[in-house]
Amino acid sequence: MIYTLSQPSGAMTWFPSDNHPSDKATFELRITVPDSTTAAATGLLIDETTDGARTTTTWRMDDPMATYLAAVYIGDFERVEHGRLQPDGPLLRDYVPGDAPPEIAEALAVTPDALRFLEELLGPYPFDAYGTLVLPFDLDLALENQTLPVHGPDYLTADIIVHEAAHQWLGNSVALEDWGDIWLNEGFATYLHLMFDIEHDGDDFNTFMQQVHAALPSFAGTPPKGITIEELFGASVYLRGAMTLHALRLHAGDETFLQILRTHYERSAGGTTNTEEFLGIVDEFAGSDAVTIVESWLYDETVPDLPLGEPG
Numbered sequence: 304m305i306y307t308l309s310q311p312s313g314a315m316t317w318f319p320s321d322n323h324p325s326d327k328a329t330f331e332l333r334i335t336v337p338d339s340t341t342a343a344a345t346g347l348l349i350d351e352t353t354d355g356a357r358t359t360t361t362w363r364m365d366d367p368m369a370t371y372l373a374a375v376y377i378g379d380f381e382r383v384e385h386g387r388l389q390p391d392g393p394l395l396r397d398y399v400p401g402d403a404p405p406e407i408a409e410a411l412a413v414t415p416d417a418l419r420f421l422e423e424l425l426g427p428y429p430f431d432a433y434g435t436l437v438l439p440f441d442l443d444l445a446l447e448n449q450t451l452p453v454h455g456p457d458y459l460t461a462d463i464i465v466h467e468a469a470h471q472w473l474g475n476s477v478a479l480e481d482w483g484d485i486w487l488n489e490g491f492a493t494y495l496h497l498m499f500d501i502e503h504d505g506d507d508f509n510t511f512m513q514q515v516h517a518a519l520p521s522f523a524g525t526p527p528k529g530i531t532i533e534e535l536f537g538a539s540v541y542l543r544g545a546m547t548l549h550a551l552r553l554h555a556g557d558e559t560f561l562q563i564l565r566t567h568y569e570r571s572a573g574g575t576t577n578t579e580e581f582l583g584i585v586d587e588f589a590g591s592d593a594v595t596i597v598e599s600w601l602y603d604e605t606v607p608d609l610p611l612g613e614p615g
């Protein structure tokens with residue numbers, strides 16, 4: 304089979320581009336495959352033509368997309384359609400291996416709930432289609448390709464599905480101006496998947512986050528804005544990044560925090576952002592003390608204390 308995984312800089316190995324997350328483009332992909340295989344790609348399938356023993360499919364992404372989020376998969380896949388999330392909402396379709404066991408469909412069934420959970424927090428889903436491509440072999444990762452995240456078959460838990468879905472808003476629609484701000488992608492997606500996994504289930508989210516905080520220095524203590532290139536996808540940008548948002552929430556309270564989250568998305572939807580812009584929104588809604596707290600989480604060498612407070 305053929306597959307692509309392009310984050311952060313792999314896109315240039317399969318198409319010429321200005322390969323930087325800040326330089327988005329619309330895409331049309333045309334893929335010709337032998338009859339024994341199926342092609343899947345990011346965007347909407349707009350045409351399918353068979354000529355003898357070959358089929359050509361055309362895929363369009365009219366919303367601007369960073370190069371690393373384009374993806375192509377060719378192999379023994381079945382396209383599974385689920386209609387639309389709402390009558391005028393995104394088309395839901397997954398691609399699963401031809402011999403996928405029933406557990407795959409059971410795991411993917413959380414997708415509409417995940418999207419509705421995120422829509423409630425952030426606003427309408429940003430693209431025309433959504434779904435998961437499940438690889439037919441073990442690969443310990445998932446990646447948020449625009450409209451079509453790819454998951455290894457063991458990476459299909461609800462929290463990972465929510466995480467990749469959250470990136471459609473934060474990471475894909477709102478892209479980075481610079482990889483050095485990767486915490487804006489991973490910290491936010493992690494916080495949202497933890498909210499879905501723990502808070503949504505009725506468990507005590509703050510107690511859980513206090514436990515993560517206590518363990519943070521041992522495995523994710525590096526400040527998210529102080530990472531090296533080797534730490535681009537290290538635990539710090541995910542977990543200390545998520546804890547940065549939790550500290551802000553404890554300080555500012557639920558209502559203000561959720562306003563900040565939504566405003567951060569809405570102001571840069573379809574474009575790009577950076578940490579300074581986020582801090583500007585924090586200042587606008589929660590004031591300079593909140594900015595100081597967020598900055599300490601992003602820049603201080605040691606892990607800060609969490610503010611006293613209770614999400615409520």
Ligand SMILES: [Zn+2]
Nearest residue numbers: 466488489492
């Ligand atoms: Zn992620």
